[in-house]
Amino acid sequence: MDLNGKRLGIYIPLGYPEPKTFLEYIDLISNLIDMLEIGIPTRSPIYDGPIIRKAHKEILGKGVLPEHIKSYPELSKLKCDLVALAYYSEIGADLSKILRSIADLGFKCLLTPDLLIEYPEKLDLYTKASRDNGLEPCFFISSKTPYKLVEKISELEPYMIYLGLQASTGTSLPIQVLRNISIARELIKGRAPLAVGFGINSTDRLIAILRGGADIAVVGSEVVRRLGKDPSNAVDFVRSLSNAIRG
Amino acid sequence: MGEDLIPRYWYNIAPDLPRPVPPPIDPLDSESSLVDRLKEILPHHLIDQEFSFERYIEIPADVRNIYREIGRPTPLLRARGLEKLLNTRAKIYYKYEGSLPSGSHKLNTAVAQVYYTYKEGYGVVVTETGAGQWGLAVSIASNMLGLKSQIFMTRSSYLSKSKRVKLMIENGAEVYPSPSDLTETGRGFLKQDPNHPGSLGIAISEAVETVLKDPWSKRYIPGSVMEYVLIHQSVIGLEAMEQMRREGEEPSVIIGCVGGGSNLAGISYPFYGEAVRRGEKPPRIVGAESSLVPKMTKGVYMYEHPDTGGALPMIKMLTLGRNFIPPSIRAAGLRYHGVAPSLSILIIEGFVEPRAYTPDQAREAGLLFYRSEGILPAPESAHAIAAAIEEAKKAGDREITILVNLSGHGLYDQDFYGV
Numbered sequence: 001m002d003l004n005g006k007r008l009g010i011y012i013p014l015g016y017p018e019p020k021t022f023l024e025y026i027d028l029i030s031n032l033i034d035m036l037e038i039g040i041p042t043r044s045p046i047y048d049g050p051i052i053r054k055a056h057k058e059i060l061g062k063g064v065l066p067e068h069i070k071s072y073p074e075l076s077k078l079k080c081d082l083v084a085l086a087y088y089s090e091i092g093a094d095l096s097k098i099l100r101s102i103a104d105l106g107f108k109c110l111l112t113p114d115l116l117i118e119y120p121e122k123l124d125l126y127t128k129a130s131r132d133n134g135l136e137p138c139f140f141i142s143s144k145t146p147y148k149l150v151e152k153i154s155e156l157e158p159y160m161i162y163l164g165l166q167a168s169t170g171t172s173l174p175i176q177v178l179r180n181i182s183i184a185r186e187l188i189k190g191r192a193p194l195a196v197g198f199g200i201n202s203t204d205r206l207i208a209i210l211r212g213g214a215d216i217a218v219v220g221s222e223v224v225r226r227l228g229k230d231p232s233n234a235v236d237f238v239r240s241l242s243n244a245i246r247g
Numbered sequence: 248m249g250e251d252l253i254p255r256y257w258y259n260i261a262p263d264l265p266r267p268v269p270p271p272i273d274p275l276d277s278e279s280s281l282v283d284r285l286k287e288i289l290p291h292h293l294i295d296q297e298f299s300f301e302r303y304i305e306i307p308a309d310v311r312n313i314y315r316e317i318g319r320p321t322p323l324l325r326a327r328g329l330e331k332l333l334n335t336r337a338k339i340y341y342k343y344e345g346s347l348p349s350g351s352h353k354l355n356t357a358v359a360q361v362y363y364t365y366k367e368g369y370g371v372v373v374t375e376t377g378a379g380q381w382g383l384a385v386s387i388a389s390n391m392l393g394l395k396s397q398i399f400m401t402r403s404s405y406l407s408k409s410k411r412v413k414l415m416i417e418n419g420a421e422v423y424p425s426p427s428d429l430t431e432t433g434r435g436f437l438k439q440d441p442n443h444p445g446s447l448g449i450a451i452s453e454a455v456e457t458v459l460k461d462p463w464s465k466r467y468i469p470g471s472v473m474e475y476v477l478i479h480q481s482v483i484g485l486e487a488m489e490q491m492r493r494e495g496e497e498p499s500v501i502i503g504c505v506g507g508g509s510n511l512a513g514i515s516y517p518f519y520g521e522a523v524r525r526g527e528k529p530p531r532i533v534g535a536e537s538s539l540v541p542k543m544t545k546g547v548y549m550y551e552h553p554d555t556g557g558a559l560p561m562i563k564m565l566t567l568g569r570n571f572i573p574p575s576i577r578a579a580g581l582r583y584h585g586v587a588p589s590l591s592i593l594i595i596e597g598f599v600e601p602r603a604y605t606p607d608q609a610r611e612a613g614l615l616f617y618r619s620e621g622i623l624p625a626p627e628s629a630h631a632i633a634a635a636i637e638e639a640k641k642a643g644d645r646e647i648t649i650l651v652n653l654s655g656h657g658l659y660d661q662d663f664y665g666v
């Protein structure tokens with residue numbers, strides 16, 4: 001299958017590994033990818049695995065706070081699409097404020113992985129607040145999301161529907177992810193791009209998943225792990241992912 | 248013999264729930280990932296089933312054959328004797344899972360889980376048991392498929408249910424009273440109290456610890472709570488749905504007792520799913536717990552470890568907390584601190600009505616059933632019978648149709664009944 005039109009996304013927590021290096025390296029990385037997901041610093045990254053949890057702990061320790069996203073005007077100059085990721089449990093009370101800040105920086109949407117799982121009753125509020133701030137809604141689902149709910153959000157013309165392939169980021173449980181991707185596709189029926197992530201840590205997996213029907217594949221833990229050790233190695237890794245798609 | 252009634256697919260309720268089952272998580276202070284470690288503990292096919300997006304999961308032909316050999320479909324019977332005794336216009340149907348060789352519904356998932364463990368090349372299954380219904384089912388399934396079994400049995404039951412212990416051993420199982428001195432978890436509790444009665448939560452931790460010491464040859468298989476256990480138990484409801492249809496009946500209320508939730512889920516979920524897919528109101532579902540372990544009526548919906556030692560990732564459920572040590576009741580299968588995540592959601596959303604019964608109420612209901620139907624219910628199942636009797640009485644002159652899961656027989660539980 002042709003991978004034309006398939007997209008690569010990378011997840012990095014805001015200001016990781018530290019604010020200066022962060023800006024330097026996302027500038028390099030953003031030229032190689034289609035979508036950058038910026039993790040808003042969080043004290044309870046419940047759906048995240050050890051690597052991303054540790055990254056958040058580190059940036060919080062260095063004084064990076066959620067509202068600091070405003071102090072990164074450089075983000076608005078990046079060529080790729082920008083998506084912010086934050087837990088609704090933490091930003092729900094300040095939803096409009098966060099949406100406005102990221103809209104000012106040119107972000108496309110705010111992804112809140114716990115919205116449909118813990119706060120399904122906030123779906124309309126979140127969707128309207130996103131639109132009011134000039135953003136598109138986007139939604140996180142898992143293999144436990146009821147079919148009717150997937151169908152409902154597909155009709156809201158979201159920027160993307162993001163399927164978490166694993167129970168948490170960075171894990172590699174023996175789950176038939178291609179089967180789950182194809183069920184998600186059937187439910188979405190082409191009404192929204194299907195993004196997938198969690199546990200994609202190699203070009204082989206990336207290609208298999210894109211061939212298996214995902215429109216966007218997002219790599220997180222593996223890039224964050226490399227960024228923490230040797231940022232230039234992380235850029236090389238992203239380049240290899242990018243080349244694998246673009247051939 | 249009714250083989251066509253054995254389903255070809257198990258039913259997974261997740262796609263039809265009113266809201267998503269939250270994922271298992273690691274505690275925030277955990278250094279490594281307990282979620283990821285599941286792959287060293289559970290058979291991989293079962294992890295896959297836990298996270299499957301499919302509504303229907305194919306039953307392997309070998310497992311379906313075993314279902315036939317152990318006597319599936321189980322009978323759907325009408326309790327006319329009980330109806331007469333109660334002088335009710337309600338029709339009471341019961342699905343008799345006690346007719347299986349192990350005497351309870353637990354064999355439905357035991358054969359599936361042992362089958363996958365065998366397929367993946369492991370030689371030993373390790374598990375917990377309360378009353379011994381689960382342990383007995385695991386020992387039978389292991390013996391059938393040529394695997395060894397190691398069973399941690401809550402000490403209070405180990406002492407009071409010695410008949411089941413002997414039957415497990417006869418199948419080649421190694422049975423240890425829990426807490427035991429074989430694991431760190433067990434030794435910790437024995438130090439606190441050498442006569443500790445044990446709990447399912449502690450026994451699970453001991454079983455998991457045992458597997459982690461030898462993940463090359465062992466796998467842990469749980470008797471309830473995990474979604475795939477509930478999925479396997481859907482054979483009960485799928486059969487019952489067709490059996491009721493052939494009787495020209497539709498249940499207005501479906502009843503089961505609740506330990507971790509597998510037999511209630513098994514009998515009720517397929518009916519629930521069919522109704523919501525048609526856009527209809529599902530039948531009422533009633534869950535019966537022991538008033539001494541009131542996780543449904545008094546539990547809190549929160550993330551908690553399924554096991555007391557915290558070796559398994561946290562799941563979101565109605566729970567009394569993993570440190571709750573239930574009193575040593577005879578209905579030991581109900582001595583669990585939590586309720587399966589999907590069932591917790593249905594309780595919170597009002598689709599499942601929780602009821603608590605005292606041991607006396609359960610005993611009285613069980614004996615009434617014995618005198619009128621000739622079957623002595625397992626003490627756990629007697630709680631479901633108590634709910635069925637209450638429903639029949641409440642119906643008054645209304646003609647309602649009750650479907651109750653008689654999840655096991657109580658022939659080894661005469662001590663509970665004092666007869």
Ligand SMILES: Cc1ncc(COP(=O)(O)O)c(C=O)c1O
Nearest residue numbers: 380471506507508509510580655
């Ligand atoms: C006969 C019987 N019924 C019910 C239960 C409760 O478990 P569950 O709620 O998973 O069906 C048990 C548990 O051991 C049991 O042995």
